[in-house]
Amino acid sequence: MxxxxxxxxxxxxxxxxxxxxxxxxxxxxxxxxxxxxxxxxxxxxxxxxxxxxxxxxxxxxxxxxxxxxxxxxxxxxGFWAAESGTYIPAMTEAEQQVLHEFAEHRGAGQVTLLSGAEVAESIGNPDLQAVSGAHLPRDMRVxxxxxxxxxxxxxxxxxxxxxxxxxxxxxxxxxxxxxxxxxxxxxxxxxxxxxxxxxxxxxxEKHGIRTCTLVMSLIDRPRRVPADLALLTGTSLTRYDGFTAMPSAQALRRELAEREPELVDCIANLMVTGIEGGLLIGDSHAYATSPEPFIDERIGNLLLDRSTQLLGIDSPMIGQRWLGRYADSSxxxxxxxxxxxxxxxxxxxxxxxxxxxxxxxxxxxxxxxxxxx
Ligand SMILES: Cc1cc2nc3c(=O)[nH]c(=O)nc-3n(C[C@H](O)[C@H](O)[C@H](O)COP(=O)(O)OP(=O)(O)OC[C@H]3O[C@@H](n4cnc5c(N)ncnc54)[C@H](O)[C@@H]3O)c2cc1C
Structure with missing residues (x-):
């Protein structure tokens, strides 16, 4: 038929x-x-x-x-898929502690601890003053x-x-x-x-489904920043279940609330990935069954400011902004x-x-x- x-x-x-x-x-x-x-x-x-x-x-x-x-x-x-892994610079002792615990827990095949200079070099900003860092070699990019x-x-x-x-x-x-x-x-x-x-x-209704909206930007990518970059930050260490299971994740949460209250307020998972045409920058999280359609420019600028600081980009050229959406349940x-x-x-x-x-x-x-x- x-x-x-x-x-x-x-x-x-x-x-x-x-x-x-x-x-x-x-x-x-x-x-x-x-x-x-x-x-x-x-x-x-x-x-x-x-x-x-x-x-x-x-x-x-x-x-x-x-x-x-x-x-x-x-x-x-035949689409692009890079096995380039994820880089996470530790900018403070609290971030470093979670990474050390995670490395110990998962072992060398999954987590490689890096020096501050190594992680800075890998993300294309040798001037970054990171305490140390980690590479997660199994992660992929598309x-x-x-x-x-x-x-x-x-x-x-x-x-x-x-x-x-x-x-x-x-x-x-x-x-x-x-x-x-x-x-x-x-x-x-x-x-x-x-x-x-x-x-x-x-x-x-049974699963309390709502829509999560996320403020995102695409900016020009300096050639020194790799196109296959995946960069997570301290906020990511308080978000993904693998990291949050580490004993020091709670202490990092408290430290971030003091050090970066604006990022914590907009429920940020500050991260950057590269694509041939630029750098994808985000993100914040807001939850509603019928979300506001508006992009909060202050949140967009906050995420842009913090991510470009990590990458040493002084005058980012913004190509696009959008409000991403995904299904969420608490x-x-x-x-x-x-x-x-x-x-x-x-x-x-x-x-x-x-x-x-x-x-x-x-x-x-x-x-x-x-x-x-
Ligand atoms: C800004 C942002 C950043 C994210 N970052 C990451 C990340 O880095 N890593 C990660 O793993 N995940 C990430 N996610 C989450 C990830 O994108 C989603 O979990 C995933 O794409 C969901 O895929 P899906 O196929 O379920 O949904 P969708 O891609 O939304 O596809 C659903 C499709 O169903 C169709 N559809 C719906 N209802 C009907 C209907 N009644 N009849 C016909 N068609 C219908 C829609 O048109 C749509 O094409 C992110 C999401 C966002 C928004």
Whole structure:
């Protein structure tokens, strides 16, 4: 039947595309439906940072499978994916202490401690006065503006059907009702990101789904700063579950509240990644079910100021500002629900969906247990 496939995926963000990719690898016939005419959701608005190492110990298995999925997808679809790792300068003793504990906990294969001079050199600002630093060699980088669109294009060339501009209005028992008629499938995996509230309002309420908005900027990249840069900072050490499990994370939280109250107030995870066309700078976090559409210029400037200080950029040239969005829940990092035997709903509800996408897609397809989310 023309409108039937083995697998139907709702959503062409990275989670939907990773699911389509894995099912296609298994030889299933796959159709992807998206309300937009190309990927424009969270998956292109982010840093393109696959921060496997910073995730909780319990999800390291999922992170490993996600990493392998990124490697296969990039090799086959031909998009840029760098295994350049993450750099974290320790600017204070408190930051250094968390990094030392993390290195001790995870071991040399996952965390390499660096001198202040080494980390400064690696991020392209030899003048940075860091106390010390760390490199997380397993982390990866992609260009978020390239990866999902390239994967969608490649899958389409491989025979995966794409129904763009088609809004799904209901899904149950192998049938998807859409703005362009009905589609059927043996299984349906629904990955609507922050669109979950429209499609499954009861599930969204159950998990307290809200939208997180993040102030982001793209600035020109000086040639001395690597295009594959991934730079985390002290605020990141109080955010990702892997770091926050360290004994000294609480002390760092207190130190940051005194030293950088403005960053703490806007719930910043100050970080920078490089892409060929510039440096992606962010981010702050604000939570609402119906968020304000406005970009707070003071927050944008604060993040710009602190990040360019670390990189030694005196007069940043701003190319773009945007308010990124992702689905959030205060009670879980992942919604993986099976409302009926043929339907799986998968939504990453914190800012780690690029990192874990291929690992979560595998869980969505296999029905595997969800450890530690
Ligand atoms: C500023 C920012 C920075 C981030 N940084 C990182 C990072 O460095 N590392 C990391 O791991 N993660 C990061 N994230 C999080 C990450 O981007 C998301 O977790 C991930 O992209 C979610 O992917 P998704 O496929 O679930 O959602 P999306 O990319 O939003 O895709 C959902 C798709 O579903 C479609 N859709 C929704 N409802 C319907 C419907 N009813 N009918 C048809 N189509 C529908 C939408 O059109 C959309 O294309 C960041 C996010 C933001 C916003």
């Amino acid at each position: 023309h409108n039937h496939s083995d697998l139907l995926v709702v959503g062409s963000g990275i989670l939907g595309l990773a699911t389509a990719f894995l099912a296609h690898e298994q030889g299933q016939s796959v159709r992807v439906i998206d309300g937009e005419d190309r990927p424009v959701g969270s998956s292109i608005q982010n840093f393109g940072h696959a921060c496997f190492t910073g995730q909780a110990d319990l999800v390291q298995g999922v992170a490993d499978r996600a990493r392998a999925g990124w490697q296969r997808a990039a090799a086959q679809a 260009n978020p503006r390239e990866a999902a669109p390239a994967l969608a294009r490649w899958l389409s060339g491989q025979g995966v059907e794409f129904a763009w501009g088609t809004r799904v209005t209901a899904v149950a028992d192998g049938v998807a009702q859409t703005s362009r008629g009905e589609y059927t499938a043996s299984r349906i995996v629904v990955c609507p990101g922050y669109g979950l509230r429209d499609l499954f309002p009861t599930l969204a 009670s879980t990092n992942l919604v993986l629900e099976r409302p009926d035997e043929r339907t799986t709903v998968a939504v990453v509800t914190s800012g780690i969906g690029m990192t874990l996408s291929f690992g979560i897609a595998e869980l969505a397809l296999t029905g595997g247990d969800v450890p530690g989310f």
